[in-house]
Amino acid sequence: MSSSLITLLVLAITVALFIWDRLPVAVIAMMVPLALWASGVLTLNEAVAGFGDPTILFIAALFVVSEALDATGVTAWVGDRAMRTAGTSPTRLTVTIMLMVAVLTALITPNGSVAALTPVVVAIAIRGRRSPSELLLPAAFAAHAGSLLMLTGSPVTVVLADYVQEVSGQRIGLFSVALIGAPLLVITIVLTVLLGSRLVPTRTPRRALRDFGAHGSLLEAHYGLAGDEPAMGREVGVAEFIVPPRSPYVGDEVYTGMVTDSGNLVVVAAHHRGHDVDQEDRRGAFTLVTGDRLLLRGPWDALDLAAEDPGLLAVDEPENVRRQAVPLGVGGKRALGILAGMVILLATGLVPPPVAGITAALALVLTGVLSVEQAYRGISWTTIIMVAGMMSLSVAMENSGAAEQLAGELVSLIGQAGPYALLAGLFVITAVLGQLISNMATALIVTPIGLAAAAEMSVSPVPILIAIAVFSAGALLTPVATPANLVVMEAAGYRFGDYWKLGLPLLVFYGLAGVFLVPVIWPF
Numbered sequence: 001m002s003s004s005l006i007t008l009l010v011l012a013i014t015v016a017l018f019i020w021d022r023l024p025v026a027v028i029a030m031m032v033p034l035a036l037w038a039s040g041v042l043t044l045n046e047a048v049a050g051f052g053d054p055t056i057l058f059i060a061a062l063f064v065v066s067e068a069l070d071a072t073g074v075t076a077w078v079g080d081r082a083m084r085t086a087g088t089s090p091t092r093l094t095v096t097i098m099l100m101v102a103v104l105t106a107l108i109t110p111n112g113s114v115a116a117l118t119p120v121v122v123a124i125a126i127r128g129r130r131s132p133s134e135l136l137l138p139a140a141f142a143a144h145a146g147s148l149l150m151l152t153g154s155p156v157t158v159v160l161a162d163y164v165q166e167v168s169g170q171r172i173g174l175f176s177v178a179l180i181g182a183p184l185l186v187i188t189i190v191l192t193v194l195l196g197s198r199l200v201p202t203r204t205p206r207r208a209l210r211d212f213g214a215h216g217s218l219l220e221a222h223y224g225l226a227g228d229e230p231a232m233g234r235e236v237g238v239a240e241f242i243v244p245p246r247s248p249y250v251g252d253e254v255y256t257g258m259v260t261d262s263g264n265l266v267v268v269a270a271h272h273r274g275h276d277v278d279q280e281d282r283r284g285a286f287t288l289v290t291g292d293r294l295l296l297r298g299p300w301d302a303l304d305l306a307a308e309d310p311g312l313l314a315v316d317e318p319e320n321v322r323r324q325a326v327p328l329g330v331g332g333k334r335a336l337g338i339l340a341g342m343v344i345l346l347a348t349g350l351v352p353p354p355v356a357g358i359t360a361a362l363a364l365v366l367t368g369v370l371s372v373e374q375a376y377r378g379i380s381w382t383t384i385i386m387v388a389g390m391m392s393l394s395v396a397m398e399n400s401g402a403a404e405q406l407a408g409e410l411v412s413l414i415g416q417a418g419p420y421a422l423l424a425g426l427f428v429i430t431a432v433l434g435q436l437i438s439n440m441a442t443a444l445i446v447t448p449i450g451l452a453a454a455a456e457m458s459v460s461p462v463p464i465l466i467a468i469a470v471f472s473a474g475a476l477l478t479p480v481a482t483p484a485n486l487v488v489m490e491a492a493g494y495r496f497g498d499y500w501k502l503g504l505p506l507l508v509f510y511g512l513a514g515v516f517l518v519p520v521i522w523p524f
Helices: 003-020 025-038 044-052 054-071 074-086 090-127 133-146 155-168 178-199 215-223 300-307 318-325 332-348 353-366 372-378 381-400 402-414 419-436 439-457 461-473 483-492 500-521
Strands: 236-242 266-272 293-299
Touching: 003 025, 003 381, 003 402, 003 419, 003 439, 025 044, 025 381, 044 054, 044 381, 054 074, 054 090, 054 155, 054 318, 054 332, 054 353, 054 372, 054 381, 074 090, 074 318, 074 332, 090 133, 090 178, 090 318, 090 483, 133 178, 133 483, 133 500, 155 381, 155 439, 155 461, 178 461, 178 500, 215 236, 215 266, 215 318, 236 300, 236 318, 293 300, 300 318, 332 353, 353 372, 381 402, 381 439, 402 419, 402 439, 419 439, 419 461, 419 500, 439 461, 461 500
Parallel strands: none
Antiparallel strands: 236 293, 266 293
């Protein structure tokens, strides 16, 4: 069996496994390089080269930046500003949220922005007395358009820009893709405003997300705390804990105002045996029993440690509360400054993109904005493994001649119709695959086919690659197409068939932009 036939067989099995959706995406992606090595299509170094690719490091660094913006309350601050700007107008609120998500996506990718802003959008919807489902799907679709506003907007654009430089020597500017993304964003917003009431369903999620924006005031009212005692701040916060069965603290004497053994937390209120403890009686100690509630106040890091104590159960994780309740918290300004520095490095081209991203990630850790553990947690390792693993399939398709064979079939099918027909054919392939499997995996599969077809037709590969990036961003018809789509599905209670109604007309515009607008900016 020839190498090209083996590669096409691996491709078919990979797509089938993605569609089957019974194995984790990362597992499938890891099976690809192993299969290509075991079958002799690639050497071991070629099969695993993707895991050491600088682009992978750049994508990982973007996830760290995303985590920093969320952890320091920058996203909550942006959401608070959006709420103030939008006011009570439903249309203005929808437009403001979509613009907010799109701009943040341009900096930290759709998956990062949607994951970070979903709780914010839910909170905005609750405060505006609207169903979160009315806003989350438009937000996710705005993120797809926003991924084409800057080169950093998506792992797809990062990878394909790297391909452009490799095959043509041409460097894609940081903001050049905005010539495509900005019109698509405007179209997305206009269609949502005009047709959203008919095409975006109203659903009720099985598990509602919490709005912690006014959590401090809620706890103050619940425990009858003095109104002049600030509950939440940049440095200090409060958290509610329950004493679980078999806790080592059962039997301990506690009183309001006491300092815990750590010396960092103070018991500001308590609920004992079904009754609130008198806040005025500082001398009235009581013995802890199972089910008692304690309201502790102190530094946020001390509250985080208390939440990890097996002897206590946190009612709400302090970190989740802080991210919403304290906009632009500790480290927020440093995070924004480091983000600005990364954007400047990317825009000016002073250093390669991976160097700019890694420098920003290191700066966030070295300046104390994030701990090393937070940085690790912020990285979507599934995305990293999937991109790195699927890179081996792209290499195999090029080296084995499989991409050239598929490109030859595509070129013969379109005959003398020219490069525009080639783009249309690539759009159909990308649009179909991109709804069934990850849009990143789709781009890595279609790219070698597009490159081989461009060579056979003697046209520039640059518009082909840019168009593939645009087509891949149109993963709008199913929740499995991107993690961003999946995130809003659970938070809003969407069903599988809810996406295509608004997504299909938008996908048509993505196709038109890739086929007709891209060649105007990057000629054949």
